[in-house]
Amino acid sequence: MAEQEGAIKPGVCIPWQEQRKEYPQIMGDEKIVRKVWEEVDTLAYLYIWACLIQF
Amino acid sequence: MSEEMEKLYQERLTRYVTAMRNEKPDRVPIRPFAAEFAAKYAGYTCQEVTHDIDLAFAAMRKCAADFNWDATVGNMVYVWTGLVDAFGMKYYTIPGIDASPDSAFQYLEPPDEENAFMKEDEYDELIADPTAFLANVWMPRISRYVGAKGEPTSYRNNLAWLKGGMAMLTYFQKFGEQNSLLRTESGTVSAIAGIFKAPFDIIADKLRGYRPLCVDIHRQPEKVIAATEALMPHMLFHAMATADPEKKVPITVWLHRGCAPFLSPDAFEKFQWPTLKKIIEDLWAQGHQILFYAEGNWNGNLKYISELPEKSIIFQVDKTDIFAAHREFGDKFCLSGGIPNDLLAFGTPDEVRSYCKKVIDGVARDGGYIMDAGAIFQDDAKIENVKAMTEFTVEYGVY
Numbered sequence: 541m542a543e544q545e546g547a548i549k550p551g552v553c554i555p556w557q558e559q560r561k562e563y564p565q566i567m568g569d570e571k572i573v574r575k576v577w578e579e580v581d582t583l584a585y586l587y588i589w590a591c592l593i594q595f
Numbered sequence: 596m597s598e599e600m601e602k603l604y605q606e607r608l609t610r611y612v613t614a615m616r617n618e619k620p621d622r623v624p625i626r627p628f629a630a631e632f633a634a635k636y637a638g639y640t641c642q643e644v645t646h647d648i649d650l651a652f653a654a655m656r657k658c659a660a661d662f663n664w665d666a667t668v669g670n671m672v673y674v675w676t677g678l679v680d681a682f683g684m685k686y687y688t689i690p691g692i693d694a695s696p697d698s699a700f701q702y703l704e705p706p707d708e709e710n711a712f713m714k715e716d717e718y719d720e721l722i723a724d725p726t727a728f729l730a731n732v733w734m735p736r737i738s739r740y741v742g743a744k745g746e747p748t749s750y751r752n753n754l755a756w757l758k759g760g761m762a763m764l765t766y767f768q769k770f771g772e773q774n775s776l777l778r779t780e781s782g783t784v785s786a787i788a789g790i791f792k793a794p795f796d797i798i799a800d801k802l803r804g805y806r807p808l809c810v811d812i813h814r815q816p817e818k819v820i821a822a823t824e825a826l827m828p829h830m831l832f833h834a835m836a837t838a839d840p841e842k843k844v845p846i847t848v849w850l851h852r853g854c855a856p857f858l859s860p861d862a863f864e865k866f867q868w869p870t871l872k873k874i875i876e877d878l879w880a881q882g883h884q885i886l887f888y889a890e891g892n893w894n895g896n897l898k899y900i901s902e903l904p905e906k907s908i909i910f911q912v913d914k915t916d917i918f919a920a921h922r923e924f925g926d927k928f929c930l931s932g933g934i935p936n937d938l939l940a941f942g943t944p945d946e947v948r949s950y951c952k953k954v955i956d957g958v959a960r961d962g963g964y965i966m967d968a969g970a971i972f973q974d975d976a977k978i979e980n981v982k983a984m985t986e987f988t989v990e991y992g993v994y
Contacts, residue, residue, distance in 0.1 A: 591763075593797065595673070
């Protein structure tokens, strides 16, 4: 029951690697942009799964 | 919060946690899960508590304070119209809309292939990316407003996503406030935090429907197993994300399809148990206990439950033989519940006291038992019977 290879990880809707392609360039610190993107992406993930599991 | 109330809260927390760890507290803790019963007790209709979340919370606080329960859940009428109607969820009947104002909400499971929210040939799409499948396929099908992927968008579609998200945020913010109020107003412990479902159950409940899934386990069993494995890490993530960070109160798995007559023990072993067991083992390895909310009669599955690590679960007894469960794994796990819901609805206070005595004498002598009904109780439970269950335990359950 190993996690599927290449599968999108739990907690993620759109992986950063995919989102990164949306920006022609990031002039400042990419880590900050990535951190905030991933945190809010996880909220969307939790919304979707909470609808399935809890409501 | 007064010092006295905080002292009471800490006493109750210690009592509750000690029992859950299968040890002996100062007395048997009382942890009822009351749904529409709270509305009845507080003088509200089912419609009022389903639509107005503040009334639902107020009703539970009144119950907790008046009955002096050690622990409870801030609201068990979990279908808040503010959320489910904003998103247009099709699978509920709502009191006051399409059900009587005095009826509890009902879940309408897809009864057949035609109405299934996931079709028989969509397993591969689910397995490849479960989150995308839910957002692109499942949510449009369960919502009256959300359009399918590729369809033109609409004002209703856009608002459904926005309002659903905002409503859920509101709901959980209010739940946090409710837990604080339970603590400060009545010294009551919020009994659980965190939730997941067995992957097989969620496929049965919300994706395929039980009847179509029963066909699948014969026609395409490998796909069903692969789907449970694909869902497993997401259940684990959701459980962890919603769990008690202090790891005191348990994560709950609400189980309703694992036992006969829904699944034979052989089918349970093949389709439900492997991923359910793995999730529980992983959560326990990270220090989280699981409230194993075994709805129905699990007599045929007790040997499997015994395989779980010691203290990893609290086994909720609904229609399972509580004495058989105690014999099977009373030395490993705390038991909770076991007072029949129909007894609370149709029995007398004397009959309730007598049954509580039988249960306490039979399974609680060495601790490791929490008093509760077999399952979440609705407005058919008599107030005098719930009072009898509570007061008898306070008197007789002292160690």
